[in-house]
Amino acid sequence: MSANFRDRTDAGRQLAAELATLDLPPPRIVLALPRGGVPVGHAIAQALDAALDIVLVRKIGAPGQPELALGAIADCGAGVPPYIEWNTTLLHLAGPLQAYLDRTVADExxxxxxxxxxxxxxxxxxxxxxxxxxxxxxxxxxxxxxxxRAALAAVRRAHPARLVLAVPVAPDDAWLTLRGLADESICLLTPPADLFRAVGLYYRDFEQTGDAEVIALLADRRAP
Structure with missing residues (x-):
């Protein structure tokens, strides 16, 4: 499979070209998920003359299996309390975990x-x-x-005039769920879920984004 995006900046520019066809009245704010989403968001913000900031999300992993997400907690700032979305199916299978969940949520x-x-x-x-x-x-x-999902729910609680979701790639089953959570939704690639392996395979350069780059990109486009 050939890569569809040169790097995250290229993906952001391609998204910006699609977003430019929509009626997106100002003020416009791009909220990116760090760290990898920030270069994508920066390219969008540059093209659309928008401010850039972040929505922070942390997974809540299962005991002894941190990669198995029992839920996710998201914080978009803006005076809105963090939002927690639980995977109720996994919680039911995992059994009584209240003390663990309380402690883990506090840590996150x-x-x-x-x-x-x-x-x-x-x-x-x-x-x-x-x-x-x-x-x-x-x-x-x-x-x-x-x-x-957690990020969109957190931002929705801030009551934006318009909520737009824009991502370069998502498996088709995940996209069917996500697209209805925003007022406008753009995804450039929606490969079949059974063929989807990893986001990085759709990029020629998917080098990890460092904290220093995130800080610099945010400072460049953050609203005063």
């Missing part, structure tokens, strides 16, 4: 705050209000959709 909330401070995101975008804005949520791709 602390980590979200540390990351928000690290990325210089102590102030929400546009003086704290997403309610009057067109908000575009993006990442470098979607695998299961769990983190993006």
């Amino acid at each position: 909330l602390d980590e979200l705050e540390r990351r928000r401070i690290r990325y210089g995101a102590t102030q929400p975008p546009q003086a704290g209000s997403l309610a009057d804005a067109t908000v575009i949520v993006t990442d470098d791709g979607v695998a299961t959709g769990a983190t993006m």
Whole structure:
């Protein structure tokens, strides 16, 4: 399979070209999922003359199996409490875990705050209000959709004037679920779920995005 995107910036520019065909009234704010979503979001923000900020998401892993997500917790700032989305099926199968979940949620909330401070995101975008804005949520791709579902739900609670989802690639089954969670949705590639292996396979250059790059890109486009 040949790569469809040169790198994350190229993916963002391709998304921006599609977004430019929509009626997206200002003010426009791009919220990217760090770290890989930030270069994508920066390219979109540049093309659409938008501010750039982040929506932070952390998975809540199962005991002894941190990669098995029992849920996800998302924080978009803007004075909105963090949102937790649970995988109720897995929670039921896992049995009584309340003490573990309470402790893990507290730990992840602390980590979200540390990351928000690290990325210089102590102030929400546009003086704290997403309610009057067109908000575009993006990442470098979607695998299961769990983190993006939590991110969209968190942003929706801030009551944006318009909520837009824009991602380069997602398996078709995950996209069918996600596309209905936003007012407008764009995904450039939706391969069949049984053929989808990893987001990185759709990029020629999928080198890990570092904290320094995230901080620099946010500083370049963040609203004063």
